[in-house]
Amino acid sequence: MAIRDDLITGLTTRLASSSVSVSTELPFFSGDIPLYQKNMKKVYLDEQQVDITEVYNTLDRGDVSQTETVINAYLCVDAKNSLTDIASIINLIQSERTQLTDNNQFIREVDLTTDFVDDKVVYTFEYRFIAI
Amino acid sequence: MSVINVTAGSQAILTLGNTAPLAVPGVTNGLVVPLVQDITISATPGTVRYSTLDSSSSSAFTTVNENEISFNMLVDEQTFFGNAALTNNSVAELGLLTTSINKTEIFFSVAFEGDTSGDYYVSGKGFIGGLAPTASIDQAVWISPGSVTVNQELSKNTV
Numbered sequence: 001m002a003i004r005d006d007l008i009t010g011l012t013t014r015l016a017s018s019s020v021s022v023s024t025e026l027p028f029f030s031g032d033i034p035l036y037q038k039n040m041k042k043v044y045l046d047e048q049q050v051d052i053t054e055v056y057n058t059l060d061r062g063d064v065s066q067t068e069t070v071i072n073a074y075l076c077v078d079a080k081n082s083l084t085d086i087a088s089i090i091n092l093i094q095s096e097r098t099q100l101t102d103n104n105q106f107i108r109e110v111d112l113t114t115d116f117v118d119d120k121v122v123y124t125f126e127y128r129f130i131a132i
Numbered sequence: 133m134s135v136i137n138v139t140a141g142s143q144a145i146l147t148l149g150n151t152a153p154l155a156v157p158g159v160t161n162g163l164v165v166p167l168v169q170d171i172t173i174s175a176t177p178g179t180v181r182y183s184t185l186d187s188s189s190s191s192a193f194t195t196v197n198e199n200e201i202s203f204n205m206l207v208d209e210q211t212f213f214g215n216a217a218l219t220n221n222s223v224a225e226l227g228l229l230t231t232s233i234n235k236t237e238i239f240f241s242v243a244f245e246g247d248t249s250g251d252y253y254v255s256g257k258g259f260i261g262g263l264a265p266t267a268s269i270d271q272a273v274w275i276s277p278g279s280v281t282v283n284q285e286l287s288k289n290t291v
Contacts (some may be wrong), residue, residue: 055272056206058167061141064206064273106269132272 003069003100003129004048010099011043011073014092019083020075027074036074037120041083043093046072055132066132073125080119093125104131136244144171145243146203148260150222155239155255157291158247163224167206169275173242173254174200175286199256199282201242207265207274228278232260240280243291251291258282 012022020041027035027044036044048071056064073093077083090112097108107130115122138144146165149155154162178195214227223231223238231238237257245251262279 056167056169056275058169058206059138059141059144059171060164060166060168062167062206066272106272 002048003102003127004045004071006100007045007071007073007096007127010096011045011093014096014099015043015089018089018092019085020077020089034074036076037117037122040076040078040120042075044074046074064132066130069127069129069131071127073127075123075125076117076120077123078119079116079121082121090123093123097127097129100129102129102131105129106132143244143246144168145241145247146171146201147241147243148221148223148228149239150236152239152255152257154221155241156289157241157243157251157253161218161220161224163211163218163221165203165205165211165228165278166208169204169206171201171203171242173286174198174202176200197285199258199286201240201258201280201282202262202277203279204275204277207276212265212276228260229263232263235259237283238280241289247291249291253289253291254286255289256280256282256284256286 008022008024015022020043022043025035025044027046030038036042048069051068052065054063055066077086094110094112097110109128111126113124136143145157146168147155147157147162148165149162153159156162176198178198179192180195181190181192183190212228214225214230216225218224237259239257241253241255243251243253258280260278261281262277265274265276267274
């Protein structure tokens with residue numbers, strides 16, 4: 001199962017009782033507006049970007065590679081009337097990185113950036129997983 | 133004149149055995165150490181330098197050769213800890229760690245060009261040592277140096 005699918009499954013369960021939901025759609029542009037701005041209070045996960053690099057080269061070509069997977073998640077909410085449980089929602093989305101069960105992942109990170117678009121605030125979570 | 137290119141993955145081969153025939157490159161039941169990152173053959177003659185009053189430079193004479201094979205490897209479970217089913221070669225059966233602990237003399241070869249007829253290799257006998265496996269979360273896998281302290285001379289052969 002792809003990491004994106006795992007994240008969607010996990011986030012859907014963990015955010016079930018919150019003010020936001022999780023979409024299985026990719027955050028494509030509808031008109032000139034990305035879907036997550038059009039459908040606020042819905043978490044969208046972008047397509048995963050996968051980068052494979054060799055970590056150890058050996059003389060018999062039994063090389064060891066690492067796979068770095070980066071996935072962006074977006075959540076857009078009203079900036080004027082912030083959600084009462086937004087802190088909890090952010091915390092749940094960030095901590096979802098530790099819920100994946102792939103034991104080969106030895107780095108599980110997430111960065112959060114915040115942007116304002118008109119009267120909306122867009123939270124962008126960049127998940128980064130590195131596995132051997 | 134040509135360099136020996138090892139990028140094909142089948143040239144530089146370290147083979148170990150409890151007898152000399154079992155350590156020939158490509159031989160059945162020889163223990164080919166997998167996942168070797170680098171390998172070094174040190175063939176160093178011992179020397180003593182001395183000075184004389186009638187010369188402005190020092191002179192030297194040789195003593196005995198000190199030979200060693202050293203390498204770094206990713207730890208392969210079966211090679212490191214042994215495989216009880218490989219009874220034809222006690223080094224493969226017991227693994228590198230137990231062979232080192234037991235201080236058992238082993239035979240080795242280092243192939244330079246592969247294991248096909250006419251390929252050069254260096255061989256000898258000695259003792260496995262220098263194992264120091266390390267692991268860290270950043271490193272992600274076990275890595276260990278290793279060495280064979282050569283007993284007597286290295287010899288040049290072809291397969």
